[in-house]
Amino acid sequence: MSQDSIHGHPEVVTTHEVHHDEHHGHHKETFITKYVFSQDHKMIAKQFLITGMVWAVLGGLMSVLFRLQLGYPNETFPWLEDILGRWAKGGRISVENYYSLVTMHGTVLVFFVLTGGLSGTFANFLIPLQIGARDMASPFLNMLSYWFFFGGSIVILASFFVQTGPFSGGWTFYPPLSALGDASPGSKIGADLWIIGMALFVVSSLLGGLNYISTILNMRTKGMSMSRVPLTVWALLFTAVLGVLSFPVLLSGLILLLFDRHAGTSFYLSDIFIAGKALPNEGGSAILFQHLFWFLGHPEVYIIILPAMGLVSEIMAVNCRKPIFGYMAMVGSMFAIAILAFLVWAHHMFVTGLNPFLGSVFVLLTLLIAVPSAIKVFNWLTTMWRGNIRFTPAMMFAVGFVSLFISGGLTGIFLGNSTLDIQLHDTYFVIAHFHIVMGVSAFFGMFAGVYHWFPKMYGRYMNNTLAYIHFWVTLVGAYLIFWPMHYEGLAAMPRRYMDYSAWSSFNQFEGLNQFISTVAIIVFAVQLLFLFNFFYSIFKGRRVTSQNPYGATTLEWTTPIRPGHGNWPGEIPEVHRWAYDYGKDDRSFIPQTEPIGAHESKH
Amino acid sequence: MTEMVSTQRKKIHPHKFAMWLGIGSIIMMFAGLTSAYIVKQSQAEWTTVVIPKIFYYSTAVMLLSSLTMQMALKSFKERNMNQYRLLVSLTALLGFGFIAMQIIGFLQLTSDGFRLEGSGAAAFLYVIFGLHALHVLGGAVALMVMLVRAFSIRIRNYNPVPVEVASTYWHFVDLLWVYLFIFFLWRV
Ligand code: HEM
Ligand SMILES: [Cu+2]
Numbered sequence: 173m174s175q176d177s178i179h180g181h182p183e184v185v186t187t188h189e190v191h192h193d194e195h196h197g198h199h200k201e202t203f204i205t206k207y208v209f210s211q212d213h214k215m216i217a218k219q220f221l222i223t224g225m226v227w228a229v230l231g232g233l234m235s236v237l238f239r240l241q242l243g244y245p246n247e248t249f250p251w252l253e254d255i256l257g258r259w260a261k262g263g264r265i266s267v268e269n270y271y272s273l274v275t276m277h278g279t280v281l282v283f284f285v286l287t288g289g290l291s292g293t294f295a296n297f298l299i300p301l302q303i304g305a306r307d308m309a310s311p312f313l314n315m316l317s318y319w320f321f322f323g324g325s326i327v328i329l330a331s332f333f334v335q336t337g338p339f340s341g342g343w344t345f346y347p348p349l350s351a352l353g354d355a356s357p358g359s360k361i362g363a364d365l366w367i368i369g370m371a372l373f374v375v376s377s378l379l380g381g382l383n384y385i386s387t388i389l390n391m392r393t394k395g396m397s398m399s400r401v402p403l404t405v406w407a408l409l410f411t412a413v414l415g416v417l418s419f420p421v422l423l424s425g426l427i428l429l430l431f432d433r434h435a436g437t438s439f440y441l442s443d444i445f446i447a448g449k450a451l452p453n454e455g456g457s458a459i460l461f462q463h464l465f466w467f468l469g470h471p472e473v474y475i476i477i478l479p480a481m482g483l484v485s486e487i488m489a490v491n492c493r494k495p496i497f498g499y500m501a502m503v504g505s506m507f508a509i510a511i512l513a514f515l516v517w518a519h520h521m522f523v524t525g526l527n528p529f530l531g532s533v534f535v536l537l538t539l540l541i542a543v544p545s546a547i548k549v550f551n552w553l554t555t556m557w558r559g560n561i562r563f564t565p566a567m568m569f570a571v572g573f574v575s576l577f578i579s580g581g582l583t584g585i586f587l588g589n590s591t592l593d594i595q596l597h598d599t600y601f602v603i604a605h606f607h608i609v610m611g612v613s614a615f616f617g618m619f620a621g622v623y624h625w626f627p628k629m630y631g632r633y634m635n636n637t638l639a640y641i642h643f644w645v646t647l648v649g650a651y652l653i654f655w656p657m658h659y660e661g662l663a664a665m666p667r668r669y670m671d672y673s674a675w676s677s678f679n680q681f682e683g684l685n686q687f688i689s690t691v692a693i694i695v696f697a698v699q700l701l702f703l704f705n706f707f708y709s710i711f712k713g714r715r716v717t718s719q720n721p722y723g724a725t726t727l728e729w730t731t732p733i734r735p736g737h738g739n740w741p742g743e744i745p746e747v748h749r750w751a752y753d754y755g756k757d758d759r760s761f762i763p764q765t766e767p768i769g770a771h772e773s774k775h
Numbered sequence: 776m777t778e779m780v781s782t783q784r785k786k787i788h789p790h791k792f793a794m795w796l797g798i799g800s801i802i803m804m805f806a807g808l809t810s811a812y813i814v815k816q817s818q819a820e821w822t823t824v825v826i827p828k829i830f831y832y833s834t835a836v837m838l839l840s841s842l843t844m845q846m847a848l849k850s851f852k853e854r855n856m857n858q859y860r861l862l863v864s865l866t867a868l869l870g871f872g873f874i875a876m877q878i879i880g881f882l883q884l885t886s887d888g889f890r891l892e893g894s895g896a897a898a899f900l901y902v903i904f905g906l907h908a909l910h911v912l913g914g915a916v917a918l919m920v921m922l923v924r925a926f927s928i929r930i931r932n933y934n935p936v937p938v939e940v941a942s943t944y945w946h947f948v949d950l951l952w953v954y955l956f957i958f959f960l961w962r963v
Binding site: 381382386387417427460463 | 787
C-alpha cells in the first residue's frame, strides 16, 4: 500500500504524508525496484552520476585519441590498431574517424556528461533533501527521465558501431553536413542516430526539468520560503527553467532537419554541389539552423554552469564557516543570467553575414552578461575573505572553479566584441575560452559536489590524499592544456583541422601541440584515480559516524546517515531560518531547523 | 500528524503545475517553428500556398471539442458520470475527426500541387500542422485512456485532477491551433 502511494500517486502522499511513513521500510524492495527501475530520487541521482561517469571516460578517451593525432601528426602508433581495429588503420586515426571523434567528444561531454550527468545527479539528489520533501513531485516521471537518458545514451553509443561511423560534422550539427547523407560517411545513418539519441535526451531533460521545477515550487517543507532555500536549489531551479524553454527549440530545429534529410524539403539547403553534381534543393538557409541551434545552444552553456555555481556557493559557505556573501545578489544575478541567456545567441554567428547593426546589439547584450557573472565572482571572493577556511577537497575544487571561471570569463569578453571575433572566431581561442569557462569549470563544480556530498550518498568518505593529488594535477593540467591554446588562436590557428602541417606559419606550434597532448594524457590518467577513489570508497571508504559531519545548516544533514526512501524516518523537519547561519553569535553554525532564539542577533 | 498535513504548502497541484510547464515548452517549440517561418519568408525564392477550405471546418470542430471537454469536466465535478463518459467520448471523437480533416486538407494540398519538397510556405505548413495534429492525437489517446478508466467499475475515483489536467491540455491544443491557423492566414 505505501509502495503504491509513494510511487504512483503523489497526490496521495502529500495528503497522507505522515501516515505512510510509519509503514516505511516494511514494503518489500526487490533488486529491480531498488537499483534498476528505482523511483527513489537518491538512487536515480546515482544512476545519472554513474552513467555520466561512463560517458566522461569515453568522451575523455576520444579526446586523448585526437590529441595524439594533433600532437604527433607524423607518427604512427601500431598498438592503436591492435586496440581499435578499423578506427586506427596503420596506427593512425583516419580522417573520417578524426572528425567523428571531435564531434562525439563535444556531443557527449556537453549533453551527456555536463548536462545529464551534472544536473541529473545533483538536481535529483539535492532538491528533495534540501527543501525537505520525501521525493520529487512525480517519482515516476523522474524514473522515466533517467531511462530516456539511458536510451539516448545507447542510441548515441550504437552510432559508433555502424559501418559508416558516427556523425562527424561537429557537435553543433550544422547543415549541410548534417542534412545530406552524401556529404560525408558520418552524415549517413550516424546523423540519424545522433538526432534520435538527442531527441531522447531532450525528452529526458524535459521530464526531469518539469519535475525539478514543480518540486521546488510546490513541495517545500513548512517554513522553507523561497528566500530560505540554499543557493543550490535556486541554481537548479533556473537551470531547469532554461532547459524547459530552450530544448524544445532545438527539437524544432532537428525536426525540420529530419524533413530535409528524408522528405525532400529544403529548409536548410540551397545551391549545393556534391562531387560536381548540383542538388535540386533551393531556397533553404543553413543560417536558419544556426539561429535555432544557438537559441538553445547559448542557454545550454548556462544550463551547464549554473548547477556548478550553486554547488560551489553552498560548499564555500559550509567550508568558510561564514554566511554566503550577498545571498539576494546571488539569486538576482542568476535570474539576470537566465534572462540574458536567451538574448545573446547570435554572438556565435557574428561572422555569418549577420547584419552589423544587429551584431552590435548582440555585442551589448553579450557584454552585459559579464555584469551578473562578475557579481557572483565578487561574492565568492568576499565569502572566502577572512573566512575560517577548511581546505577540504570539495573546497579546493570550489576555489578552482572560481579561478577557472574568472580566466574563461575574461576571454569571453574578447569574443563578445564582434570586431575582435572576426579574427578569433573558429580558432583555438574559442576552444580555450569555452573549455576553461564551461568544460573544466563545470567539471570542477561537479567534482566539488561529488567530494562534498559523497558521505551523504554512500555513508562513507572518499580518500583525501588521492583527492588532493586529483585536484592539483587537474588544475595545473587544465591551465597547461588550455592556456597555450589562446596563443594559437590569436595566431589564427583554426579549430577542427586534423593536420596543420600545410601551413608553414603554424609549424612554430609543433612543440606546443606535443606538450598540450602530453599533458592531456596525464590529466586523463589522473581522472582514473578519481574513479578509483570513488568506487573504492563506496565499498571500503571510512564510515561516516555522525549525522552532520561538516557542521552544515541545511536539511540533508538532518536525515539519517543512510536515508531510506522517504528521507526522514519521522516527520519532515520544519524550517525556521535561512541556510547560511554560520559563525553567528559565537556559534559555528545554527541548523535551519532551530527556531530563532529570543536574544539572537539579526544577520 | 494532522498538523503535517495542513502544513504542506500547496497552492496548485503539482501535476497541474507540471502540465502548465509542459505547455510552456510546447509553446517554445511552436514559437521556434513559426519564427523560422518568418525568417525564411523574408528570403529569396519563397513560395506561397493556398490554404484549403477544410481547415476552416476543422477549426470549427476543434473549437466544438473544447466546449464538450469543458462540459465533461463540469459533469465530472457534479459526479454525473454517465454524462461525463458521453462528453469525453464525444471530445475524443471530435479530436479524431479533426485529425482526419487535417489529413484530408493535406491530401487536397498535394493534389493542388503544393508538395512537401521545396522550402516555401507549403513545406512549413505540412510540418507545423502535422506536429500540431500529433499533439492532438496524444491528447485524444489520453482521453481514451481516461474513458476506459471511467467505464471500469473497479476504479471508483472522484479525483478531479486528471480530468482537469486533460482539459487544460485540450484547451491548449485548441488555442494552439487557432494561433497556428491565424498565423498562416495572416502570413501567407
Ligand atoms: C563573460 C561571459 C561570456 C562571454 C562574453 C562569452 C562570449 C562568447 C562568444 C562571443 C563566443 C563565440 C565565439 C566564436 O565562436 O567566435 C563564445 C563561445 C562559447 N562560449 Fe562563451 N562567453 C562567456 C561566458 C561563457 C560561459 C559562462 C560559458 C559556459 C558555461 C561559455 C561557453 C561557450 C561555448 C561552449 C562556446 C563555443 C561553442 C562552439 O562554438 O563550439 N561562455 N563565448
Ligand atoms: Cu554563447
